Amino acid sequence: MKKVVINEKISENSYLIGIEDKEIIKNFIPGQFCVIMAKESSERIPLTIYDYDDKGIVYLIYQVIGASTKELSMIKDSIYSLSGPMGRPSEICMNYKEYLDKKIIYVAGGVGIAPVYPQVKYLKSKGVSCDIIYGARNKDLLLIRDKIEELANVTYATDDGSFGIKGNVCDALKKNIKKYDYCVAIGPVIMMKFVCELTKKYHLKTIVSMNPIMVDGSGMCGACRCMVDGKMKFACIEGPEFDGHLVDFDSALKRLNIYKEEEKEKMILMDKKMEANNGR
Amino acid sequence: MEDKKTVMRTLSSNIRNKTFEEVELGYNDLEAKKEASRCLNCKNPRCVKGCPVGIMIPKFIEAIRNNNLKKAYEIISESSNLPAICGRVCPQEKQCEKMCIKGLKGDAIAIGSLERYVADYANEHELGLKSKIKENGKKIAIIGSGPSGLSCAYTLRKEGFSVTIYEVLHKLGGVLTYGIPEFRLPKKIVQHEVEKLSKMGVNIVTDTLVGNTISIKELEKDYDYIFIGTGAGLPKFMGIEGEDANEVFSANEILTRVNLMESYKNDSTTPIKKGKICYVIGGGNVAMDAVRTVKRLGMEAHLMYRRDEKSLPARKMEITHAKEEGVIFHFLENPTKIIKDNDNHVIGMETVDMKVLDEGEDGKKKIVPIDNSKNIVKCDMIIMALGTNPNKSVLNNSNIKVDDKGLIMTEDSVTNRKKVYAGGDAVTGAATVILAMEAGKKAAFKIIDSEKCKNK
Known part of the structure; x- marks a missing residue:
């Protein structure tokens, strides 16, 4: 069991959870993720590490999309398990020295800002500066604005125009795309796909962070396999970051639906259980 | 003395293929003694040579005969640290029991079953907990x-x-x-x-x-x-077209979801896919575990193995149990392509027939696809049990x-x-x-x- 110090709603369906775990932070380099279990009977959920502090608290941001994340959102005192850091660190963070004089753009969509934040923070501490384009459906879904604005020039894009430019991240990126040498895009698969289609035209190298279904997160189950340059890759140990111009996004998108029906059933079951508990 | 071994009781196949309860029920005292009495207590026990850890098999069986299960457990423990587990999962027919002299004319002694009997007794009675450990500081x-x-x-x-x-x-x-x-x-x-x-x-x-x-x-x-x-x-995949289809899984994934995450239970939030017709590809113990799991989850369970039946590497008992439980076996057939629809769902596979050639120089028989043999197999879920890296x-x-x-x-x-x-x-x-x-x-x-x- 690990102590939970905070677990609160930060937007319509996003939560911030803080967990005491000194071990995970010791060797963490941005780009890596961890696997969390709310209770012993819970699913293992892979989440990127968003931030940590010197008291040994790890912070994660997650979206409530199914039974497992809903269950996590109801946790108050402690969680059953947290393991990590899993996966490979971000290439740009590992080799930041090669990027000192490069123009770098981070493109984030929705909760994709959570994995972007520690990378930009880490790079800034090493003297590499970056710009950020951050998009969401509307103003209320834009997270941690004050924190990212401390680190970088941020351009916002909202579908309804309620904040920043009206349009998506690609519309924002198009305006200045020629000025950048390196792009990192993290967000919904469909967003990463569109960003990559755009940057490919401009020969702008683009790294994406894949978020496939996983069980163990250590290479054992093969659920997270992605097609990259026609080869099968396990996102958990060979990723999660890949060259976006080589990723088969259509396959990745479809594979996110593997348990769609089962998830719905679990959700109904859970709601029933909660109703029964409330009735008592 | 009888030539037939004392068969361990099992849950009946039609009941057990719907539950995850243990199939084999273990010996009771009478059965264990009866089986132990079949042992000839050979002077030069061949069974010991067949055991990878060299358990003094005739000695522990003798202790069973003498009603001294504590001693039997001590004898096993000298060589094995996990007898309750090995008694259940060792391929005894390829090890100790293969060497048993009784096996020449009838059934070998059921050494694995006896090992399990002793280990279960020891666990029940908390035997084998060494009271004092002298710390060496390392x-x-x-x-x-x-x-x-x-x-x-x-x-x-x-x-x-x-x-x-x-x-x-x-x-x-x-x-x-x-x-x-x-x-x-x-x-x-x-x-x-x-x-x-x-x-x-x-x-x-x-x-x-x-x-x-x-x-x-x-x-x-x-x-x-x-x-x-x-x-x-790390699970292996075949590297064939269509393997990224949504209902193609590694055996590791299915087994982990079911065993570790207990997704067959209602209160688990880990989902498990249940197709109608599922093919498991492979012939080892993991393939047997996967196909029998699939059967228990209510699917029509098939196992496809590219070699012939006698080459199945799985433990004999698991093959027998799988058959009893209604698993359908397909030998000398191998997938070449996964057929999927536009939404990435599995709708079938293309397979070829295989034939066994003469033994190669390494003593292992070579198999090759038969030219122009192509079958279309209808299914909606496929599990790869091809081994691991x-x-x-x-x-x-x-x-x-x-x-x-x-x-x-x-x-x-x-x-x-x-x-x-x-x-x-x-x-x-x-x-x-x-x-x-x-x-x-x-x-x-x-x-x-x-x-x-x-x-x-």
């Missing part, structure tokens, strides 16, 4: 809590080492927990072994991916010795040498780093529980020897 980190790690931990803890086990998952046992299903190896048996270790004072650290959370280099600073028993965990993540930042297959190179259990030992599937490639257990024990003895040399 520290060892064991990476991985599968059979090799558990066995290494036992052996060293008994000698007084301070032992810490690191496990990446939230539960201990490795393949015993995530891989082998409840109906073959109840999790309470594995749990019992783990509890025994913690009662002996072994430290257990879960949720830790060595190589990422902490590196072997860092462990080397804190420990006198390190043992790597991380197994071979070692996982190199553990070696991140460690300078431990591996061969071109990624297997850790050792000499007498020692790697190229003199404090670091390794054993089990991580060294040999995918093998059996008993061999991994033996490798863990062997490394432990090497470590004990090395300590003794230092003190001289």
Whole structure:
């Protein structure tokens, strides 16, 4: 069991959870993720590490999309398990020295800002500066604005125009795309796909962070396999970051639906259980 | 004396193929004594030579005959650290029982069943907990809590080492927990072994991916010795077209979802896919476990193996049980393509027929596809049980040498780093529980020897 110090709603369906775990932070380099279990009977959920502090608290941001994340959102005192850091660190963070004089753009969509934040923070501490384009459906879904604005020039894009430019991240990126040498895009698969289609035209190298279904997160189950340059890759140990111009996004998108029906059933079951508990 | 062995009672096949309860029910006292009385107590027991860990088999069987189960357990424990597990999962027909002289004219002694009987008795009566351990002040980190790690931990803890086990998952046992299903190896048996270790004072650290959370280099600073028993965990796929289809799974994934995450239970939030017609590709124990699991989840369960029936590498009992439970077998057939619809769902596969050629120089029969043979198989779920590769993540930042297959190179259990030992599937490639257990024990003895040399 690990102590939970905070677990609160930060937007319509996003939560911030803080967990005491000194071990995970010791060797963490941005780009890596961890696997969390709310209770012993819970699913293992892979989440990127968003931030940590010197008291040994790890912070994660997650979206409530199914039974497992809903269950996590109801946790108050402690969680059953947290393991990590899993996966490979971000290439740009590992080799930041090669990027000192490069123009770098981070493109984030929705909760994709959570994995972007520690990378930009880490790079800034090493003297590499970056710009950020951050998009969401509307103003209320834009997270941690004050924190990212401390680190970088941020351009916002909202579908309804309620904040920043009206349009998506690609519309924002198009305006200045020629000025950048390196792009990192993290967000919904469909967003990463569109960003990559755009940057490919401009020969702008683009790294994406894949978020496939996983069980163990250590290479054992093969659920997270992605097609990259026609080869099968396990996102958990060979990723999660890949060259976006080589990723088969259509396959990745479809594979996110593997348990769609089962998830719905679990959700109904859970709601029933909660109703029964409330009735008592 | 009778020539037939005492058959272990099982749940009836039509009941058990719908539940995850243990299939084999074990011997009662009468049955065990009856079976024990069949043993000839040979002067030169061939069975012992067939046992990878050299259990003094006729001696423990004699103790059963003499109603001294405590002694029987002590005899087994001299050689084996996990008898309740090995009694259940060892391929006895290829080891001890294959060598049994009785097998020449009738049934071999059911050695595995007797081992299980003794071990279950010992667990029930809490036998074998050594009361006092004399600490020797030496520290060892064991990476991985599968059979090799558990066995290494036992052996060293008994000698007084301070032992810490690191496990990446939230539960201990490795393949015993995530891989082998409840109906073959109840999790309470594995749990019992783990509890025994913690009662002996072994430290257990879960949720830790060595190589990422902490590196072997860092462990080397804190420990006198390190043992790597991380197994071979990476599932293989075929590399054929359409393998990224949504309902193509590795056997590891299905088994982990069912065994470790208990997704067959209602209160588990881990989902499991249930197709109508499911094909498991492969013929080893993992394939049998997967196909029998699928059957229990209510699917029409098929197993497709590219060689013939007598080449099936799985344990004989599992093949028999799978057949009894209604698994449909297809031999000499191999998939060449997964057929999927526009939404990435599996709707079938293309397969070819295979034929066996004469034995090659290595004694293994070659198989080749038959020209122009092409079948279309209708199905909506496919599970690959093709074996596993070692996982190199553990070696991140460690300078431990591996061969071109990624297997850790050792000499007498020692790697190229003199404090670091390794054993089990991580060294040999995918093998059996008993061999991994033996490798863990062997490394432990090497470590004990090395300590003794230092003190001289």
